[in-house]
Amino acid sequence: xxxxxxxxxxxxxxxxxxxxLRCSPRSGDLSVYWYQQSLDQGLQFLIQYYNGEERAKGNxxxxxxxxxxxxxxxxxxxxxxxxxxxxxxFCASSVTPQGETQYFGPGTRLLVL
Amino acid sequence: AQSVSQHNHHVILSEAASLELGCNYSYxxxxxxxxxxxxxxxxxQLLLKYFSGDPLVKGxxxxxxxxxxxxxxxxxxxxxxxxxDTAEYFCAVNRERGSQGNLIFGKGTKLSVKP
Numbered sequence: 001x002x003x004x005x006x007x008x009x010x011x012x013x014x015x016x017x018x019x020x021l022r023c024s025p026r027s028g029d030l031s032v033y034w035y036q037q038s039l040d041q042g043l044q045f046l047i048q049y050y051n052g053e054e055r056a057k058g059n060x061x062x063x064x065x066x067x068x069x070x071x072x073x074x075x076x077x078x079x080x081x082x083x084x085x086x087x088x089x090f091c092a093s094s095v096t097p098q099g100e101t102q103y104f105g106p107g108t109r110l111l112v113l
Numbered sequence: 114a115q116s117v118s119q120h121n122h123h124v125i126l127s128e129a130a131s132l133e134l135g136c137n138y139s140y141x142x143x144x145x146x147x148x149x150x151x152x153x154x155x156x157x158q159l160l161l162k163y164f165s166g167d168p169l170v171k172g173x174x175x176x177x178x179x180x181x182x183x184x185x186x187x188x189x190x191x192x193x194x195x196x197x198d199t200a201e202y203f204c205a206v207n208r209e210r211g212s213q214g215n216l217i218f219g220k221g222t223k224l225s226v227k228p
Contacts, residue, residue, distance in 0.1 A: 002156065033215055043203060043218040056215055090156065092216075099207055099214020100145060100164065104157040 003027065004105035006091050012111045018079040021108045025072055025093030031055070032074040033094075033102060034066055038087040049074055050097040081112045115140045117204055119219035126194055127227045134189040134222050136204030146187040147205040147216065148178055157203065163187065174198070196228045 003026035013019055025032050034046040036059075045058035049068035060066075063081075068074045078085060088109050092102040120135035138144060148160040161172025168180040178189045187204060201223050205216040 002158070031214065035216075035218075042220045043216075045215040045217070048215050058215060092157075094214055097214055099216065101159065101162060102214070102216060103159070104149075106156045 002103040002105065004091060004093050004103050006089075006105035006108050008108060009106065010109050010111075012113065013081060014113055015081055015083060017081050017112075018077065019081065019110065021076040021078070021089055021091075021110075023074045023076070023091030023093075023105055025074070025091075026103055029093035029095050029103070030072065031094045031097050031099060032068055032072070033092040033099065034060075034074070034076050035090045035092065036087050037090060037107070043090075046076070048097070048099075055097050078110070083112050086110055086112045115144075115206060115208075115217045117206055117217050117219035119202075119204055119222050121222045122220070123223045123225070125225045125227065128196055129193050130226075132189070132191040132194050132198075132224070134202055134204075134224070136187045136189065136219060137185050138187070138204075138206045138217075139185060140206065140208070142208060144206040144208055146178075146180060147207075148172065148176070148187075148189050149203045149205060149218075150200045151203065151221075152200045160189070160202075194224070194226050196226045198224060199226045200224060 005024045031050045046060040048056040066076045088107045090107045091105045094102045118137045146163040149157040163170045204219040
């Protein structure tokens with residue numbers, strides 16, 4: 001157990017819908033990262049937050065957004081969902097924004113039908 | 114742009130065989146290097162990491178990796194694999210002292226160990 005929690009574990013929804021994925025970092029970690037794992041793209045970085053502020057953006061679609069709240073938990077919002085958004089979404093956390101060691105959560109498996 | 118290459122997509126070994134998984138990265142500056150393991154249906158777990166110092170790094174479960182700066186490589190090794198090592202292995206880098214810490218991952222290598 002890494003100490004990073006993610007909910008829900010599984011999510012099945014339809015195209016065009018919107019979903020919210022939630023992540024709670026390890027106690028004491030201020031930085032949260034979101035990654036997407038799919039069969040064709042592999043593991044790709046989406047976005048990073050540090051202490052409530054957006055720190056870095058990767059290959060995140062405009063339909064996707066995220067935020068980090070004062071209690072440091074983070075939410076990833078995916079809207080206008082397409083079949084190709086089906087993937088495993090991981091959250092990771094680290095103490096510093098440089099991410100020397102990142103601890104990963106169990107992931108949310110999203111299936112868009 | 115940074116990239117990470119893992120040479121083998123799928124490796125099949127018998128128990129007690131030795132393992133070496135290749136990883137090369139491309140980046141002109143100094144990087145931190147990682148190997149993560151993902152057991153079937155589970156999340157990524159850190160196996161080992163290299164920041165600086167001794168280029169031979171020991172990790173958990175008997176794994177080790179060697180950083181060869183001149184070759185931009187960080188290969189993972191284990192002298193004798195077990196059936197329980199069946200998993201997918203990911204090499205990753207991030208920039209040392211970068212302003213952001215996101216990891217760049219390789220495509221992963223699936224390891225299947227036959228009992």
